[in-house]
Amino acid sequence: MNKTISQRNNVNIIGNGNQTILFAHGFGCDQNMWRFVTPSFIDDYRIVLFDYVGCGQSDINQYNPARYSNLNGYAQDIINICDELDLNDVIFVGHSVSSMIGSLVSIKFPDLFSAMVFIGPSACYINDTQYFGGFGKKELLELLDVMDNNYLGWANFLAPIIMKNEDKPELVKELEESFCATDPIITRQFAETTFFSDNRKDLSRIKIPVLILQCSDDAIAPDAVGEYIAQQIQDSSYVKLDATGHCPHMSHPEETILAITNFLNKQYQTV
Amino acid sequence: MNFTFEEYNDGYTIYAGGIQINQRNKFEKALLESKKIAQKAVEENVELIAIRNTLLETQHQLELQLRKLSRKESFQRELSKVLSHDLQEPLRKINLFSSRLLENEDLNHETDLGRGLLKISRFVEQVRHLLEKLEQYNGLEGKALEHVPVNIEEAVLKAKMDCGLSSEKVNIVFENHLEPDKKFLSDNRLVLILFRELLVHAFSYHKNDDYTSKIKISVDTITENVFTELKDAYKYEECLRIVFEDNSNQKYIPSTSIFDLFWKLDAEDTELRFGLAYCKRIVQLLDGNITTATNKKQSLKFIITLPFK
Numbered sequence: 049m050n051k052t053i054s055q056r057n058n059v060n061i062i063g064n065g066n067q068t069i070l071f072a073h074g075f076g077c078d079q080n081m082w083r084f085v086t087p088s089f090i091d092d093y094r095i096v097l098f099d100y101v102g103c104g105q106s107d108i109n110q111y112n113p114a115r116y117s118n119l120n121g122y123a124q125d126i127i128n129i130c131d132e133l134d135l136n137d138v139i140f141v142g143h144s145v146s147s148m149i150g151s152l153v154s155i156k157f158p159d160l161f162s163a164m165v166f167i168g169p170s171a172c173y174i175n176d177t178q179y180f181g182g183f184g185k186k187e188l189l190e191l192l193d194v195m196d197n198n199y200l201g202w203a204n205f206l207a208p209i210i211m212k213n214e215d216k217p218e219l220v221k222e223l224e225e226s227f228c229a230t231d232p233i234i235t236r237q238f239a240e241t242t243f244f245s246d247n248r249k250d251l252s253r254i255k256i257p258v259l260i261l262q263c264s265d266d267a268i269a270p271d272a273v274g275e276y277i278a279q280q281i282q283d284s285s286y287v288k289l290d291a292t293g294h295c296p297h298m299s300h301p302e303e304t305i306l307a308i309t310n311f312l313n314k315q316y317q318t319v
Numbered sequence: 320m321n322f323t324f325e326e327y328n329d330g331y332t333i334y335a336g337g338i339q340i341n342q343r344n345k346f347e348k349a350l351l352e353s354k355k356i357a358q359k360a361v362e363e364n365v366e367l368i369a370i371r372n373t374l375l376e377t378q379h380q381l382e383l384q385l386r387k388l389s390r391k392e393s394f395q396r397e398l399s400k401v402l403s404h405d406l407q408e409p410l411r412k413i414n415l416f417s418s419r420l421l422e423n424e425d426l427n428h429e430t431d432l433g434r435g436l437l438k439i440s441r442f443v444e445q446v447r448h449l450l451e452k453l454e455q456y457n458g459l460e461g462k463a464l465e466h467v468p469v470n471i472e473e474a475v476l477k478a479k480m481d482c483g484l485s486s487e488k489v490n491i492v493f494e495n496h497l498e499p500d501k502k503f504l505s506d507n508r509l510v511l512i513l514f515r516e517l518l519v520h521a522f523s524y525h526k527n528d529d530y531t532s533k534i535k536i537s538v539d540t541i542t543e544n545v546f547t548e549l550k551d552a553y554k555y556e557e558c559l560r561i562v563f564e565d566n567s568n569q570k571y572i573p574s575t576s577i578f579d580l581f582w583k584l585d586a587e588d589t590e591l592r593f594g595l596a597y598c599k600r601i602v603q604l605l606d607g608n609i610t611t612a613t614n615k616k617q618s619l620k621f622i623i624t625l626p627f628k
Contacts, residue, residue, distance in 0.1 A: 112551055112553060253539070275549075
């Protein structure tokens with residue numbers, strides 16, 4: 049029997065509102081990472097959570113290396129979900145690479161999302177002559193090499209760098225376990241697709257309001273990247289969080305919730 | 320060192336064999352290397368056999384496809400002949416004889432017979448027009464494409480002129496978001512016909528002559544999977560996207576049936592329309608895709624994606 053898109057992407061719907069917020073997780077994560085922020089939106093919004101194919105509890109048999117060699121393949125997951133659930137006027141909240149995945153969806157279907165929230169986004173991770181992405185190409189190739197040769201060592205090395213917040217070791221452990229729980233080949237390809245994508249030219253094509261949440265001391269998406277994205281998007285709001293690391297929705301959920309709520313109140317004029 | 324211990328009733332023997340540690344490492348390394356090479360060769364051989372089998376299967380499928388194409392081509396030729404001659408000829412004769420009858424002194428347009436003959440002539444004209452359009456539609460299939468650089472804005476303006484639409488009748492806003500060095504290669508004639516049909520379609524529902532159609536055409540790029548028919552095949556390429564937005568507030572419900580032959584706007588619509596089916600066929604011939612969408616403003620959008628070459 050053919051599985052539905054909702055089964056394929058392990059879609060879960062909670063909340064009581066009319067308007068939908070779609071939460072899209074980042075690289076090496078799953079929908080479970082949103083658990084600290086979703087309770088604050090549950091009364092006013094319908095919340096759609098999902099796992100990209102190859103992540104979390106999605107149907108791993110549906111993973112197609114050719115499809116997911118490009119962020120457009122992941123964007124197609126979101127399009128499929130919105131299509132099956134007949135969603136429109138959606139508020140999209142994307143963490144890390146999902147910000148650019150959401151951008152691709154918005155460019156393809158400009159009327160599908162009414163607003164977007166980017167948490168720790170990066171349009172391009174590799175430094176360029178006029179652009180600071182935070183990484184050299186060689187550095188990223190070495191990181192992929194480590195993934196190939198010592199996956200567990202890689203997970204053990206990267207999780208604390210991404211999460212920061214040494215005072216919350218349980219979060220570092222959770223991220224490390226999330227890395228380890230996913231298929232190493234799929235995660236390696238997702239890493240390559242993520243770190244070698246360049247979506248800088250796409251930013252100016254986004255026509256809807258976007259909130260950019262930039263963390264302090266983020267080793268994956270430095271300040272310059274968040275500022276660059278804010279400059280390129282026509283209708284953008286930029287908020288620099290006190291939260292450190294790359295996962296403020298896990299390490300500093302209150303600050304993240306407040307920033308999102310303020311943005312949504314401003315956009316939809318609700319109190 | 321390797322040792323073997325052998326025990327007898329009255330004693331035991333110890334056999335010892337040794338090799339210098341650096342020699343042993345060397346031999347082990349060579350053995351592992353040889354094992355790796357042998358394993359790789361086996362894997363490659365398995366892969367080659369699989370590829371060969373796939374190729375043979377593909378060859379067989381290709382042969383079947385070619386046979387099917389050949390059958391379709393011959394059917395197409397027969398259909399073209401029927402449309403362009405066999406069906407046209409009796410209609411021409413009906414028209415001729417009814418005209419002759421009308422010319423007869425005893426018949427005039429006021430009599431029942433005269434009115435009946437006039438009706439027959441009108442219907443015959445409609446059917447002839449329908450057949451001509453069907454012939455054009457059918458003829459698209461065999462058209463040889465000529466890929467040349469196409470300027471979309473020029474094609475839109477030319478289409479507007481060809482349709483005889485003045486600026487009072489149709490207000491076209493054109494937005495080009497392509498990078499200046501981006502070249503779009505396609506068949507200019509077909510692109511022109513495409514815009515002509517879209518403009519005619521947008522304009523054809525306005526009964527009121529004073530109405531001004533508001534059309535917005537924007538052009539940009541989009542990344543699409545080039546495989547639309549093959550299951551589980553993916554290759555992403557940049558395509559040209561044309562959004563043709565008709566803001567005339569017509570009562571459309573977007574659906575795929577809009578591109579069917581003889582699609583009707585509503586039950587009161589008596590015309591047999593070809594336009595959008597014709598557009599779809601052109602877009603398919605250009606290896607592209609056409610879909611519809613509405614937005615909050617309730618305008619109808621045609622979204623056309625075409626390969627750059």
